[in-house]
Amino acid sequence: xxxxxxxxxxxxxxxxxxxxxxxxxxxxxxxxxxxxxxxxxxxxxxxxxxxxxxxxxxxxxxxxxxxxxxxxxxxxxxxxxxxxxxxxxxxxxxxxxxxxxxxxxxxxxxxxxxxxxxxxx
Numbered sequence: 001x002x003x004x005x006x007x008x009x010x011x012x013x014x015x016x017x018x019x020x021x022x023x024x025x026x027x028x029x030x031x032x033x034x035x036x037x038x039x040x041x042x043x044x045x046x047x048x049x050x051x052x053x054x055x056x057x058x059x060x061x062x063x064x065x066x067x068x069x070x071x072x073x074x075x076x077x078x079x080x081x082x083x084x085x086x087x088x089x090x091x092x093x094x095x096x097x098x099x100x101x102x103x104x105x106x107x108x109x110x111x112x113x114x115x116x117x118x119x120x121x
Contacts, residue, residue, distance in 0.1 A: 042109035
């Protein structure tokens with residue numbers, strides 16, 4: 001699945017007038033949340049800046065957790081439309097999926113070794 005596929009799926013689920021640039025920004029924001037919340041503890045991942053040239057790239061979050069992208073984008077759309085009930089519903093689903101993703105990452109990866117001066121090797 002590519003970033004373009006995620007955007008197409010989002011557009012099929014919810015008709016919207018949000019620009020491609022905004023959708024890419026939401027995807028970039030979610031990837032930064034995932035990177036800073038959990039992934040950076042396990043591997044070195046550079047921050048990505050997504051643009052139109054990124055549409056064919058693979059997303060940072062892999063299956064079976066790619067649903068996070070759709071839930072996050074639906075929540076952001078609901079926020080933009082000031083639809084509080086929809087926003088809360090999507091955020092609840094997003095929080096549940098993010099907790100599952102973080103649990104999976106912490107159970108399946110090894111923590112990076114500290115390179116801090118003063119630790120014995």
